[in-house]
Amino acid sequence: QQPVQSPQAVILREGEDAVINCSSSKALYSVHWYRQKHGEAPVFLMILLKGGEQKGHEKISASFNEKKQQSSLYLTASQLSYSGTYFCGTGGAGGTSYGKLTFGQGTILTVHP
Amino acid sequence: KAGVTQTPRYLIKTRGQQVTLSCSPISGHRSVSWYQQTPGQGLQFLFEYFSETQRNKGNFPGRFSGRQFSNSRSEMNVSTLELGDSALYLCASSEGLRSYEQYFGPGTRLTVT
Numbered sequence A: 001q002q003p004v005q006s007p008q009a010v011i012l013r014e015g016e017d018a019v020i021n022c023s024s025s026k027a028l029y030s031v032h033w034y035r036q037k038h039g040e041a042p043v044f045l046m047i048l049l050k051g052g053e054q055k056g057h058e059k060i061s062a063s064f065n066e067k068k069q070q071s072s073l074y075l076t077a078s079q080l081s082y083s084g085t086y087f088c089g090t091g092g093a094g095g096t097s098y099g100k101l102t103f104g105q106g107t108i109l110t111v112h113p
Numbered sequence B: 001k002a003g004v005t006q007t008p009r010y011l012i013k014t015r016g017q018q019v020t021l022s023c024s025p026i027s028g029h030r031s032v033s034w035y036q037q038t039p040g041q042g043l044q045f046l047f048e049y050f051s052e053t054q055r056n057k058g059n060f061p062g063r064f065s066g067r068q069f070s071n072s073r074s075e076m077n078v079s080t081l082e083l084g085d086s087a088l089y090l091c092a093s094s095e096g097l098r099s100y101e102q103y104f105g106p107g108t109r110l111t112v113t
Helices: none
Strands: A004-006 A009-013 A018-023 A030-036 A043-049 A054-056 A061-065 A070-075 A084-091 A107-112 B005-007 B010-013 B019-024 B031-038 B042-050 B053-057 B064-068 B074-078 B087-094 B108-112
Touching: A004 A084, A009 A018, A018 A084, A018 A107, A030 A061, A030 A070, A043 A061, A043 A070, A054 A061, A070 A084, B005 B087, B010 B019, B019 B087, B019 B108, B031 B074, B042 B064, B074 B087
Parallel strands: A009 A107, B010 B108
Antiparallel strands: A004 A018, A018 A070, A030 A043, A030 A084, A043 A054, A061 A070, A084 A107, B005 B019, B019 B074, B031 B042, B031 B087, B042 B053, B064 B074, B087 B108
């Protein structure tokens, strides 16, 4: 089942903050966040694992709520370069299934000067 | 470190033909995953190979197959192409055993006419 992302689109001015949510109807074991710019490949931002481990870029933060089966990506002091489509991907149960990602439909983020 | 490379970058094929796409992962990565990206269906997981073995599989018909070689390079094959197979095919590499973040290649844009 595909995770649901919200909002579908968000428009910001430089310096503003944004939160992108990812909700799953199934238990979450890992959540992967990516940003994709038009015509380019998705770029890894962050991975969060059940149990609290997380790894990612310094300027990006995210949360992982196992009970609510949700993850949120926090973008603070946005820059023009943050524009793009953000995807969350949820991994399967168990270590060897972390790589089988089911992606949400994406959130389009546009940052204006 | 060199990133993930995919060849060819663009391909035009006729319905009924078959196609083989290639992916070279980041040096040291043993896992390669393949995804199909279309405007309608988004990013969909095809399969993952780890140490020459298919470790995870998505919900695609048997016309889609893959393999991985001892140097971790992977190929994906689609037989009897259909118009609906037109898509961006992305591969992603991961260390795959102790860390699971995936790094995407630039993709192969396949057009079936």
